[in-house]
Amino acid sequence: MIDIKNSDTIGTEQNNTNISHLALWTLAWLASLALLRFGSEYIWNYHPGYSISVLITHLALGLAMIMANVKHLSNLDELQRKITMDAMGMTLGVGLIVGIAFEQLEDIKLISFEPEISHLVMLMAVTYIITIFIGSRKYK
Amino acid sequence: MKNRLKVLRAERDWTQADLANALAVSRQTANAIEKGKFDPSLPLALKIARLFNLAVEEVFIEELIVEDSHSTDI
Numbered sequence: 001m002i003d004i005k006n007s008d009t010i011g012t013e014q015n016n017t018n019i020s021h022l023a024l025w026t027l028a029w030l031a032s033l034a035l036l037r038f039g040s041e042y043i044w045n046y047h048p049g050y051s052i053s054v055l056i057t058h059l060a061l062g063l064a065m066i067m068a069n070v071k072h073l074s075n076l077d078e079l080q081r082k083i084t085m086d087a088m089g090m091t092l093g094v095g096l097i098v099g100i101a102f103e104q105l106e107d108i109k110l111i112s113f114e115p116e117i118s119h120l121v122m123l124m125a126v127t128y129i130i131t132i133f134i135g136s137r138k139y140k
Numbered sequence: 141m142k143n144r145l146k147v148l149r150a151e152r153d154w155t156q157a158d159l160a161n162a163l164a165v166s167r168q169t170a171n172a173i174e175k176g177k178f179d180p181s182l183p184l185a186l187k188i189a190r191l192f193n194l195a196v197e198e199v200f201i202e203e204l205i206v207e208d209s210h211s212t213d214i
Contacts, residue, residue: 012166079169079178139172 018072025065032058083135091128098123142201145174148192162191 036054044050073081099120105111149159160170163184172178173188180188189196 077165077169078181078184079172080166082178136168139168139177 014075015072018068018075022065022068022072025061025068029058029061029065032061079139083132083139086135087128087131090131091124094127095120095124141179142176142203143174144199144201145188148194148199149174152192163187 032054036051036058039054040046040051073084076084102115102119102123106114145159149156154162156170156174157167159174160167163170165184169178173180173184185196185200189199192199
């Protein structure tokens with residue numbers, strides 16, 4: 001009989017490691033975004049040299065975050081990948097459709113405030129979480 | 141697509157976690173395949189068949205759609 005016990009603990013550990021790396025890169029990227037936004041205003045008084053350095057760092061951290069996400073996706077099994085890819089597809093679609101419609105709301109005087117990119121990011125985050133939850137429930 | 145995974149697993153006294161470990165997939169995936177909620181890719185189906193020393197068609201049974209023989213020919 002094939003010894004099948006404990007043969008996949010390495011895969012699970014690798015998954016957890018990849019998630020930790022993704023979380024760390026995301027946090028670093030967010031911190032660099034905060035530094036870019038508030039540092040130029042409160043720390044280096046819009047000095048272009050500092051701003052460009054932090055901008056390049058911010059973009060490099062963003063690239064590292066993307067690579068960590070790709071590595072995380074490649075280590076998932078096929079059902080987990082399907083659930084994640086479905087959620088990403090839905091998030092992209094909702095972000096595009098609702099984002100463009102939302103952007104028009106001020107122009108056509110249906111809302112009095114200016115739509116912000118942060119609203120779109122929040123919508124996409126909520127959409128992603130909900131669709132991951134629905135996908136996981138579907139295949140439970 | 142139907143399959144005989146539950147029976148094959150029971151014959152060997154394996155749990156779903158054992159099967160998942162042997163296939164290097166999550167328990168959720170093993171469960172979804174066993175219940176017929178998720179059809180595995182060809183490589184994974186072959187891996188499953190190989191695990192039980194069977195041919196793929198001995199593990200997975202295609203659910204054929206019976207066509208209406210009285211349908212109108214165009």
